[in-house]
Amino acid sequence: xxxxxxxxxxxxxxxxxxxxxxxxxxxxxxxxxxxxxxxxxxxxxxxxxxxxxxxxxxxxxxxxxxxxxxxxxxxxxxxxxxxxxxxxxxxxxxxxxxxxxxxxxxxxxxxxxxxxxxxxxxxxxxxxxxxxxxxxxxxxxxxxxxxxxxxxxxxxxxxxxxxxxxxxxxxxxxxxxxxxxxxxxxxxxxxxxxxxxxxxxxxxxxxxxxxxxxxxxxxxxxxxxxxxxxxxxxxxxxxxxxxxxxxxxxxxxxxxxxxxxxxxxxxxxxxxxxxxxxxxxxxxxxxxxxxxxxxxxxxxxxxxxxxxxxxxxxxxxxxxxxxxxxxxxxxxxxxxxxxxxxxxxxxxxxxxxxxxxxxxxxxxxxxxxxxxxxxxxxxxxxxxxxxxxxxxxxxxxxxx
Amino acid sequence: xxxxxxxxxxxxxxxxxxxxxxxxxxxxxxxxxxxxxxxxxxxxxxxxxxxxxxxxxxxxxxxxxxxxxxxxxxxxxxxxxxxxxxxxxxxxxxxxxxxxxxxxxxxxxxxxxxxxxxxxxxxxxxxxxxxxxxxxxxxxxxxxxxxxxxxxxxxxxxxxxxxxxxxxxxxxxxxxxxxxxxxxxxxxxxxxxxxxxxxxxxxxxxxxxxxxxxxxxxxxxxxxxxxxxxxxxxxxxxxxxxxxxxxxxxxxxxxxxxxxxxxxxxxxxxxxxxxxxxxxxxxxx
Numbered sequence: 001x002x003x004x005x006x007x008x009x010x011x012x013x014x015x016x017x018x019x020x021x022x023x024x025x026x027x028x029x030x031x032x033x034x035x036x037x038x039x040x041x042x043x044x045x046x047x048x049x050x051x052x053x054x055x056x057x058x059x060x061x062x063x064x065x066x067x068x069x070x071x072x073x074x075x076x077x078x079x080x081x082x083x084x085x086x087x088x089x090x091x092x093x094x095x096x097x098x099x100x101x102x103x104x105x106x107x108x109x110x111x112x113x114x115x116x117x118x119x120x121x122x123x124x125x126x127x128x129x130x131x132x133x134x135x136x137x138x139x140x141x142x143x144x145x146x147x148x149x150x151x152x153x154x155x156x157x158x159x160x161x162x163x164x165x166x167x168x169x170x171x172x173x174x175x176x177x178x179x180x181x182x183x184x185x186x187x188x189x190x191x192x193x194x195x196x197x198x199x200x201x202x203x204x205x206x207x208x209x210x211x212x213x214x215x216x217x218x219x220x221x222x223x224x225x226x227x228x229x230x231x232x233x234x235x236x237x238x239x240x241x242x243x244x245x246x247x248x249x250x251x252x253x254x255x256x257x258x259x260x261x262x263x264x265x266x267x268x269x270x271x272x273x274x275x276x277x278x279x280x281x282x283x284x285x286x287x288x289x290x291x292x293x294x295x296x297x298x299x300x301x302x303x304x305x306x307x308x309x310x311x312x313x314x315x316x317x318x319x320x321x322x323x324x325x326x327x328x329x330x331x332x333x334x335x336x337x338x339x340x341x342x343x344x345x346x347x348x349x350x351x352x353x354x355x356x357x358x359x360x361x362x363x364x365x366x367x368x369x370x371x372x373x374x375x376x377x378x379x380x381x382x383x384x385x386x387x388x389x390x391x392x393x394x395x396x397x398x399x400x
Numbered sequence: 401x402x403x404x405x406x407x408x409x410x411x412x413x414x415x416x417x418x419x420x421x422x423x424x425x426x427x428x429x430x431x432x433x434x435x436x437x438x439x440x441x442x443x444x445x446x447x448x449x450x451x452x453x454x455x456x457x458x459x460x461x462x463x464x465x466x467x468x469x470x471x472x473x474x475x476x477x478x479x480x481x482x483x484x485x486x487x488x489x490x491x492x493x494x495x496x497x498x499x500x501x502x503x504x505x506x507x508x509x510x511x512x513x514x515x516x517x518x519x520x521x522x523x524x525x526x527x528x529x530x531x532x533x534x535x536x537x538x539x540x541x542x543x544x545x546x547x548x549x550x551x552x553x554x555x556x557x558x559x560x561x562x563x564x565x566x567x568x569x570x571x572x573x574x575x576x577x578x579x580x581x582x583x584x585x586x587x588x589x590x591x592x593x594x595x596x597x598x599x600x601x602x603x604x605x606x607x608x609x610x611x612x613x614x615x616x617x618x619x620x621x622x623x624x625x626x627x628x629x630x631x632x633x634x635x636x637x638x639x640x641x642x643x644x645x646x647x648x649x650x651x652x653x654x655x656x657x658x659x660x661x662x663x664x665x666x667x668x669x670x671x672x673x674x675x676x677x678x679x680x681x682x683x684x685x
Binding site: 015016071074076077078092094095098099104108112116117119121144 | 422424425427428429431432435436439510512513514515516517518519679680682683
């Protein structure tokens, strides 16, 4: 399943911004056929691949080109440069209930909306009960949709769109509609589609949801691809950027550089001496030292351990463990008695959050790295060494 | 555009959405128009018959009673009734006029749909026209029945000849609709222009008066008024409808040929322009 559901190749999309509404013959004649508009590249030279069966997140601030990207994927917009290849049927939830006719009943609108999304009448007949059930509108399905509340309207739209069951589903922010229980069902339905091997592409501002759902993410910044890869890293990088003044990247780098000097991460061996080698199943400590003068009280230190190839091994933080008061320099240790890691190279990332875990004061990837030394006795592979023991439980008589 | 030819795009859309014609969608959107049209009005569908009825009463009073315009006499039917003379021309004209003006707004009026959902765009103007075509068929049915009852007319027997003509006109109006709807997204003047232009166009078509009232012995640049007048394609349509329903005779083969070629030429031009402009629809709505 390594083939790409969508591959985006050096894609650029240009919009023409007209200063006045000059969509009139008079204006066109006065221009003498010349074009008077400003060009704006909503996407410039973006390349990435969305693996088949993945849940793929697209993040970025407003105006970064996320929605444009989805619309190009949905072939609503045409790229100006580059190309995009889509393998498989695709359905886009860019706006729920687009094309609903307010005067028509919910039933008629299900058929209408289904047809717009490419379903035949027989397809909709087969799905009708599931759609109405999902939307919980059994009582109201023969009412005109103009009498629906906005929640009912959107539920019906989502129920139709999700029951198209495309191979690739594009979702734009629409999860943030409906009440808590409906959102929960949407999330479950999406997870179900994903476990069927379908590809899900989500654009959202809900970082926690994306962190949970996605296995890959990209960050678009002013139409360009800024980061791609592990959603946790991409989201953290995005949040840090947003915290440190967002678009003013020069300033962000400056702050980053100043703060970097203030936080140190060290690996200590059993005798508390700095090292970069930890023995397999040996003891070791990660020590974080930083200047807390500028930080608010009850800040939280978070550490992440990643295998060298970027696989996330573990994360842990001081929430509920240490409640240190801000003073000049804070030192905290994270001690592990026997490191259950397989041999290899590992990186440690560090972040300082406020107590709500929302605001990131500081963050550094690969703040330190260490090596786990192979032991000749190890016969385990994978991410961690469980260190279990084998015993033979075969009944004695069996062998005779 | 570099690296992305139009054909490539069309190919990818075809494989992505559906390889067959979206007839279901066309039908559903047509139903949407039909069902939505007269919801919440107490007279409902009666309105679709009211409009031509009121027009006919007013035109009959003004042109037949006040201005004393004589209708042509049906040959060979011998029919001489201003009312039927008028209706046979007015109903096809009404379909043309309303079909084209409604189609012109069909894309600009569905911006939410175009900006948010991908589907073949041509179904929007086409379904708008189909819904009006349905009304037109009802009007024609009423006309045929009225002729049979009042005049003992044999127009009902001419239905097999009428059907191909009506279908040809549908092709013509759809072609026209594709053209104006797509251009209207780029230049909104089109819909305003059509609103104004339709009225003079109607008066320059022999609906309210017979063609022989247009002088054949007066000239502009050596061309007679009537020859110039007949450059208007609607003259041919009205003549063909009058041939069948008023005169009770076959339109000439030349007339059929001209209408056939004209309709499909209109469709080809409309479809070509529509396809050319379609890729940027979502940006222009």
